[in-house]
Amino acid sequence: MSALRILVPVKRVIDYAVKPRVNRAQTAVETAGVKHSMNPFDELSVEESVRIREKKLAPGGVEDICAISAGPPKAQDILRTAMAMGADRAIHVEMKEGEELEPLTVAKLLKKAAEQQKSNLVILGKQSIDDDSAQTGQMLAGLLGWPQATQASKVEFGEGDSVTVTREVDGGVETVRAKLPLVVTTDLRLNEPRFATLPNIMKAKKKKLDKMTLQDFGLDNEKRLKVLKVTEPAARQGGGKVEDVDGLVGKLKELGAL
Amino acid sequence: MFPTARRVLGSAAGPLLGRGASALGRCRRRRLLSTLAILEQRDGQLNLASLSAFTAAKKLGGTVHGFVAGSKVSAAAEQAAKVDGVEQIIAVENEAYEKGLPENYAPLLVENIKKGNYTHVISGHTAFGKNVLPRVAALLDSQQISDITSIHDEKTFVRPIYAGNAIATVESSDPVRIITIRGTAFAPATPESGSAAVVRGVDPKPESMTEWVSEDLAKSDRPDLATASKVVAGGRGLKSKEDFDRVMLPLADALGAAVGASRAAVDSGYADNSLQVGQTGKVVAPQLYMAVGISGAIQHLAGMKDSKVIAAINKDADAPIFQVADVGLVGDLFEKVPELTEKIKSS
Numbered sequence: 001m002s003a004l005r006i007l008v009p010v011k012r013v014i015d016y017a018v019k020p021r022v023n024r025a026q027t028a029v030e031t032a033g034v035k036h037s038m039n040p041f042d043e044l045s046v047e048e049s050v051r052i053r054e055k056k057l058a059p060g061g062v063e064d065i066c067a068i069s070a071g072p073p074k075a076q077d078i079l080r081t082a083m084a085m086g087a088d089r090a091i092h093v094e095m096k097e098g099e100e101l102e103p104l105t106v107a108k109l110l111k112k113a114a115e116q117q118k119s120n121l122v123i124l125g126k127q128s129i130d131d132d133s134a135q136t137g138q139m140l141a142g143l144l145g146w147p148q149a150t151q152a153s154k155v156e157f158g159e160g161d162s163v164t165v166t167r168e169v170d171g172g173v174e175t176v177r178a179k180l181p182l183v184v185t186t187d188l189r190l191n192e193p194r195f196a197t198l199p200n201i202m203k204a205k206k207k208k209l210d211k212m213t214l215q216d217f218g219l220d221n222e223k224r225l226k227v228l229k230v231t232e233p234a235a236r237q238g239g240g241k242v243e244d245v246d247g248l249v250g251k252l253k254e255l256g257a258l
Numbered sequence: 259m260f261p262t263a264r265r266v267l268g269s270a271a272g273p274l275l276g277r278g279a280s281a282l283g284r285c286r287r288r289r290l291l292s293t294l295a296i297l298e299q300r301d302g303q304l305n306l307a308s309l310s311a312f313t314a315a316k317k318l319g320g321t322v323h324g325f326v327a328g329s330k331v332s333a334a335a336e337q338a339a340k341v342d343g344v345e346q347i348i349a350v351e352n353e354a355y356e357k358g359l360p361e362n363y364a365p366l367l368v369e370n371i372k373k374g375n376y377t378h379v380i381s382g383h384t385a386f387g388k389n390v391l392p393r394v395a396a397l398l399d400s401q402q403i404s405d406i407t408s409i410h411d412e413k414t415f416v417r418p419i420y421a422g423n424a425i426a427t428v429e430s431s432d433p434v435r436i437i438t439i440r441g442t443a444f445a446p447a448t449p450e451s452g453s454a455a456v457v458r459g460v461d462p463k464p465e466s467m468t469e470w471v472s473e474d475l476a477k478s479d480r481p482d483l484a485t486a487s488k489v490v491a492g493g494r495g496l497k498s499k500e501d502f503d504r505v506m507l508p509l510a511d512a513l514g515a516a517v518g519a520s521r522a523a524v525d526s527g528y529a530d531n532s533l534q535v536g537q538t539g540k541v542v543a544p545q546l547y548m549a550v551g552i553s554g555a556i557q558h559l560a561g562m563k564d565s566k567v568i569a570a571i572n573k574d575a576d577a578p579i580f581q582v583a584d585v586g587l588v589g590d591l592f593e594k595v596p597e598l599t600e601k602i603k604s605s
Binding site: 014022102129132135140173233246248251256257 | 383385386388389391392401404422467473482484521525530531537538546557567581583586597602605
């Protein structure tokens with residue numbers, strides 16, 4: 001079996017526990033001064049990559065784990081986090097603060113990166129929790145002409161470059177098998193990401209972080225979707241509380257729900 | 259085929275001739291609106307919820323075609339053909355597409371989209387749609403628009419972002435717009451008196467690079483979570499799988515409701531993963547959503563806050579769920595839920 005060269009795309013997003021606020025101009029969600037962290041699904045990708053190495057899950061072993069992120073200077077923080085969790089090195093595709101890429105552009109970027117890095121496994125999160133598009137991994141697989149296994153809850157390596165993936169689907173799970181090279185996207189159930197320990201955070205500072213630009217990949221930030229406006233969702237008013245079960249049944253009948 | 263062709267021609271030619279040269283010029287610059295709605299099927303059975311794609315397609319205007327592929331699709335195609343306002347159902351019968359593997363299903367769609375010269379392609383934002391459509395979009399060099407909840411016009415769409423905490427209105431400049439829709443925002447079209455022509459689609463017979471091995475689907479006699487009119491959902495407060503089953507299932511049965519769960523309940527093994535409601539699980543919008551022992555984290559609210567009526571039972575009077583619930587009851591769910599179940603049964 002080929003040794004694995006894993007590419008792990010990660011995205012810096014508003015922390016999952018923060019309630020996003022739409023800005024006053026209704027052009028976007030307020031990001032200035034808001035806590036950011038690694039997209040939770042991407043933490044699962046990094047964790048899975050590191051586990052494949054540590055637990056010797058792949059017969060051919062793991063040769064390289066490279067994290068990559070396109071984003072503002074602060075995206076380096078999450079690349080350092082990925083390295084503190086066990087990635088070997090990182091590539092930062094530098095963008096201006098506030099500049100965003102659409103999934104199709106990210107997929108084009110990752111295609112070139114995967115080719116340059118001679119990756120044979122790309123593990124991405126199934127969606128980013130800011131844009132909620134759930135597209136990049138599938139687009140990447142399409143552009144590369146590779147098989148894809150999305151919403152993975154289990155990844156197992158067999159002989160002859162074969163990889164068996166259990167996928168979370170509507171109503172249960174489905175198992176598919178493909179050969180490397182392969183694109184996998186992570187579901188919540190795949191693993192439990194570790195916390196980066198202080199010694200590992202210190203070590204990660206010495207790991208290699210290459211800086212590149214979109215132009216280095218022969219791309220520009222072409223937008224196919226223009227955001228016309230971003231608004232708050234219609235507020236829902238709590239209807240108050242009832243004293244007992246009879247009150248509950250009565251109110252539900254009144255609301256026509258029973 | 260011919261009646262359909264005449265109908266298409268007729269509807270297109272009418273306004274052109276009527277409005278004269280300037281209209282003709284406009285239409286030459288812009289292709290006529292035509293939408294391909296992707297329908298899901300399984301073992302020859304049409305997934306009726308996927309008929310939501312027709313509802314969205316009709317909102318766009320223009321001609322509407324449906325697409326279905328799998329090992330035995332004639333019955334599903336005939337059923338879909340009965341939806342009013344649909345011109346044509348494209349059916350591709352080939353065992354290779356039965357499981358909807360994206361590696362061959364995406365090229366199949368691409369060929370049929372190119373042949374039909376569609377301006378819009380719509381599928382549900384389901385496990386199938388999420389898996390296949392972005393691959394199709396990339397192959398067509400189109401930036402997909404995911405999980406839309408509303409259609410303004412042929413290029414302007416509304417979609418929730420940040421777990422539904424913000425609503426974005428976006429305008430697409432792509433010539434072919436690949437769209438997935440939120441099922442709860444578009445009621446499925448019902449097969450009635452329509453008589454769309456069923457035609458055989460192009461089959462490029464691409465090899466799939468993946469092999470379908472097996473599946474393990476949760477079997478249940480209860481209504482399907484995504485489309486149920488009533489949902490009862492349990493959270494961490496249920497304490498164990500035994501308690502979850504003992505408390506929640508009789509309530510679900512008394513109400514004729516589907517069962518859902520919070521991430522905490524799923525992670526703790528109280529309920530199956532496929533029952534998770536929220537940003538990363540199912541998005542539901544039933545007539546009644548009853549949250550039991552669920553605090554109401556934003557990721558959970560993302561999946562249920564468009565429900566018509568929300569009821570909550572929780573012992574913590576300050577739980578965020580009470581801020582969105584139309585009716586809340588503060589109390590021990592182990593007492594209140596069985597009492598509620600009895601009262602519903604006897605009423």
